[in-house]
Every structure is written in structure tokens, then in C-alpha cells.
Amino acid sequence: xxxxxxxNKIESVINSLSTKKSQGLDHFTAKFYQTCKxxxxxxxKLSQNIGEKEILSNLLYESRSTLIPKANKDTRxxxxxxxxx
Numbered sequence: 195x196x197x198x199x200x201x202n203k204i205e206s207v208i209n210s211l212s213t214k215k216s217q218g219l220d221h222f223t224a225k226f227y228q229t230c231k232x233x234x235x236x237x238x239k240l241s242q243n244i245g246e247k248e249i250l251s252n253l254l255y256e257s258r259s260t261l262i263p264k265a266n267k268d269t270r271x272x273x274x275x276x277x278x279x
Contacts, residue, residue, distance in 0.1 A: 199241045204234050
């Protein structure tokens with residue numbers, strides 16, 4: 195975090211979120227953030243606090259993936275093979 199974060203930057207990121215994506219680790223959808231603009235000030239204060247203390251929560255280092263089966267596929271079959279990456 196080289197520069198201070200500004201509320202208009204947070205707002206532009208929130209407005210650019212896709213509403214067709216699933217919820218994040220916080221279990222809030224993009225639509226929630228876009229509707230509840232008060233959350234911008236909370237995120238701003240949190241970001242400033244993280245910057246001042248130079249400490250990141252361990253949650254920021256986590257990720258989760260959810261497999262979504264394709265329609266008309268038998269999900270009971272296990273496939274063996276190499277991961278493409």
C-alpha cells in the first residue's frame with residue numbers, strides 16, 4: 195500500500211463488481227455492496243487501519259474454489275487425469 199486509499203476508488207471498484215459472480219468469503223454479494231453505499235466508509239477505515247498497523251488479516255491470504263458441475267453431466271463419476279495446469 196504505497197498510497198492512501200480514497201473512498202472514490204473504493205466506490206469505483208464496488209461499482210465494477212459483477213453481480214453475476216458468487217459471494218465472497220464475507221458472504222456478501224456484489225449487489226449488497228452496490229446497494230449499501232455506507233459500507234464504503236467502513237472499508238475505507240479498515241484499509242487505513244491496515245495501512246497504519248502494517249498488518250494483514252490471515253483471511254486475506256485465503257481463497258476458496260467451488261466446482262460447479264455442467265448441466266447434464268453425471269457428477270457421480272470420478273475422472274482421473276492430470277490437472278491442466
